[in-house]
Amino acid sequence: GDSVTQMEGPVTLSEEAFLTINCTYTATGYPSLFWYVQYPGEGLQLLLKATKADDKGSNKGFEATYRKETTSFHLEKGSVQVSDSAVYFCALHGRGAQKLVFGQGTRLTINP
Amino acid sequence: SAVISQKPSRDICQRGTSLTIQCQVDSQVTMMFWYRQQPGQSLTLIATANQGSEATYESGFVIDKFPISRPNLTFSTLTVSNMSPEDSSIYLCSVEDPGLETQYFGPGTRLLVL
Numbered sequence: 001g002d003s004v005t006q007m008e009g010p011v012t013l014s015e016e017a018f019l020t021i022n023c024t025y026t027a028t029g030y031p032s033l034f035w036y037v038q039y040p041g042e043g044l045q046l047l048l049k050a051t052k053a054d055d056k057g058s059n060k061g062f063e064a065t066y067r068k069e070t071t072s073f074h075l076e077k078g079s080v081q082v083s084d085s086a087v088y089f090c091a092l093h094g095r096g097a098q099k100l101v102f103g104q105g106t107r108l109t110i111n112p
Numbered sequence: 113s114a115v116i117s118q119k120p121s122r123d124i125c126q127r128g129t130s131l132t133i134q135c136q137v138d139s140q141v142t143m144m145f146w147y148r149q150q151p152g153q154s155l156t157l158i159a160t161a162n163q164g165s166e167a168t169y170e171s172g173f174v175i176d177k178f179p180i181s182r183p184n185l186t187f188s189t190l191t192v193s194n195m196s197p198e199d200s201s202i203y204l205c206s207v208e209d210p211g212l213e214t215q216y217f218g219p220g221t222r223l224l225v226l
Binding site: 032034036042043044045046049051089093095098099100102103104105 | 113118143145153154155157160170202204206208213214215216217218219220
């Protein structure tokens with residue numbers, strides 16, 4: 001079945017550091033790919049998405065590119081802020097499927 | 113995107129009791145989902161709430177434990193029945209924009225069972 005694997009956390013960085021959170025997937029066909037963010041005490045917010053190969057999703061300075069050849073959707077940000085501290089989830093939605101498949105989540109802490 | 117609210121936002125319950133969680137959406141949606149997020153874990157789909165028919169449950173979840181109602185296209189409830197401490201989790205509802213295959217989530221209900 002479909003699955004998503006994220007880099008293990010927790011990840012701790014200093015403010016203004018470069019961020020990469022790795023995400024790879026296994027799926028039949030061509031799924032849509034997502035990054036969700038969960039700030040402390042809150043629900044999930046859609047951060048960005050990509051629906052086909054080579055698409056780049058971007059939002060709030062975060063980017064991720066749909067790489068079909070490596071089945072990856074790594075999340076990047078050039079300069080992180082303390083306010084980016086949260087748990088980040090990579091997810092996929094199979095074509096014609098009715099549910100999301102989530103990775104295990106990566107907890108990110110940014111120190112001032 | 114749809115605006116989703118949940119009630120209650122959090123609760124502390126005694127084992128053996130039941131809690132009903134409400135999910136309200138500000139627009140009509142076809143697909144609604146209920147997820148569980150156990151402490152420090154990822155999200156697990158409990159069921160898909162279908163309007164006008166029974167919910168569709170994922171493996172490991174049963175209707176007797178998690179009865180779901182979906183009386184109309186903007187509202188759903190999830191009941192956690194005969195609770196035990198293992199039911200302590202965040203319960204989230206979501207809705208899907210079918211044309212975009214994108215789900216949006218409510219703020220969650222934080223449940224602690226003592």
